Amino acid sequence: MLLALHARRSASSIAAWRQVHPARRQAVILTATDLYRDIDCDPAAQSSLRLADALAVRQERGPSALAGDLRARVRVTIQSTTSRQRLPKAADTLRALMVGHLRDEKAPEARFAAARLLAGHHDIGIDHAGDALDPRLGQAAPATMAACANHRWLGGQPYAATRRRIQRAHLLVHASRIEAGAHAVMEAVCSGTPVIASAIDGIIGMRGGDFAGYFACGDAAALATLLVRCRASQRQADGLLAQLAAQCRQRARLFAPAAERSAVRQLVAELLARPVEGAA
Numbered sequence: 485m486l487l488a489l490h491a492r493r494s495a496s497s498i499a500a501w502r503q504v505h506p507a508r509r510q511a512v513i514l515t516a517t518d519l520y521r522d523i524d525c526d527p528a529a530q531s532s533l534r535l536a537d538a539l540a541v542r543q544e545r546g547p548s549a550l551a552g553d554l555r556a557r558v559r560v561t562i563q564s565t566t567s568r569q570r571l572p573k574a575a576d577t578l579r580a581l582m583v584g585h586l587r588d589e590k591a592p593e594a595r596f597a598a599a600r601l602l603a604g605h606h607d608i609g610i611d612h613a614g615d616a617l618d619p620r621l622g623q624a625a626p627a628t629m630a631a632c633a634n635h636r637w638l639g640g641q642p643y644a645a646t647r648r649r650i651q652r653a654h655l656l657v658h659a660s661r662i663e664a665g666a667h668a669v670m671e672a673v674c675s676g677t678p679v680i681a682s683a684i685d686g687i688i689g690m691r692g693g694d695f696a697g698y699f700a701c702g703d704a705a706a707l708a709t710l711l712v713r714c715r716a717s718q719r720q721a722d723g724l725l726a727q728l729a730a731q732c733r734q735r736a737r738l739f740a741p742a743a744e745r746s747a748v749r750q751l752v753a754e755l756l757a758r759p760v761e762g763a764a
Contacts, residue, residue, distance in 0.1 A: 485755055486510035488532070491518040495528035502535045509755035511538040513561075516589070516664035516686055519549040537755055540748075542665030543689030559751050562690075563665045564744035567736070570676025571651040578608045578715040580680075581653035583646055583668040584660070585614040586621035591682065593621075594659045596628040597704030598711065599635035608634060608715050610657070613649060615640035651675045654725070655714060661701055663687055670739040678728035680710050691735060697728045 486501045488494040491512050501510050512532050514523075519541065522529035533539065533554060540561045541547060547558045573579070584590040592612070599610050616622025616639075625637040641649070650656060656672035656679045663686030670690065672679050681687045683698035691697075699706035710724075717723025737743070 485752065487513065487752075488536075489513045490515050491532035491536075492522045492526050492529040495532045498532045498535050509537045509758075510535070511540055511559075511751060511755060512536040513540040513542070514546065514664065516662045519546060519664055520662040520686070523550070538751060540751060543663075543686055545685040545689030546664065549685065559747070561747040561751060562738055562744060563667065563670060564739050564741040565667065565670045565674050566741065568647060568651050568671075568675040571648075573652060573654050575718065576607065578654050578711065578718060579652070580608070580610045580655040580657050580711060581649055581677075582610065582612040582657045582659065583614060583650065583671075584658075585640075586616040586625060587618050588621075589660060589662050590614075591659045591661045591702055592625070594682075594702050594704045594707055595657060596624055596635075598708040599628055599632045601704060601708040602634060602711060603632045605712065605715070606634060608711055609636070610634060610711075611636045611638055611649065611653070613638045613641040613646050647671060647675070650677055653677050654718070655680055655711070655728075657707065657711075658682065658687065659701070659707065660684065660687070663690075665690060673732045673736050674739055676729070676733075678714075678725060678732050680707070680714070680728070690738075692731075695728075695731055696724065697731075 485508055488498050491514055498510060518529055523533060539554060539558045541558055542563050544560060547555050550558060582595050586592050602608050629635050629637050650672050656668060656677050658666055658669050658679060658681040660682055663684060669679055680697035682701035684701055699710055714725045717725045
């Protein structure tokens with residue numbers, strides 16, 4: 485059988501597999517751009533959906549992005565990551581971290597604007613790790629850093645260094661416009677680092693609908709307000725920061741590697757157990 489990642493980018497492979505192996509099964513793992521952009525307008529992505537025997541989504545709200553006639557083929561296989569020890573964090577400041585390359589899907593403008601709104605809050609710092617994939621955003625990041633002493637753009641960072649920064653941060657900020665299952669979010673959750681994030685389906689499907697750390701996508705003022713509230717509650721055992729940490733701990737089990745392995749094995753076993761209808 486074939487497991488293909490990305491309906492649009494793997495469209496030629498998916499079509500070729502069906503032509504060469506009409507009696508074998510194939511599953512397509514759908515990405516954020518598949519779910520929240522391409523399947524509505526791209527013929528290649530739409531063809532992949534028609535040819536797939538199963539469609540794997542990476543968070544609990546993924547099925548709702550698909551037409552009703554496709555949902556019977558959808559399986560939720562949540563991505564996983566390794567757990568890391570929670571590291572000590574400074575008490576005199578709040579250090580927030582954003583992880584993701586500078587591109588439109590990650591909505592870094594909200595973070596730039598929030599940094600400017602918080603320019604007078606010297607006890608709140610915002611770091612950002614990620615390369616500049618968009619030249620326009622690559623110019624905005626250092627400009628924000630020059631204007632705001634509390635903002636640092638770190639550029640691209642090695643994976644190990646980024647994981648350690650996540651462990652040491654008080655908060656991970658995730659401001660994306662679209663997500664299929666944000667890896668940085670699950671890495672924070674599995675490192676004991678609370679998360680505040682944009683209220684989009686791809687994040688709500690990971691974090692749950694009752695999470696206290698959501699802000700409207702692109703709303704810099706709401707993001708800044710959440711950061712101020714987290715800083716104010718930093719020493720409170722029952723404050724917002726502690727509440728976010730507790731909610732993250734409750735979700736961590738969903739991102740265990742054993743859970744992902746089990747879901748993928750179940751998907752493969754199900755597909756291998758039955759032949760393609762109409763195949764010779």
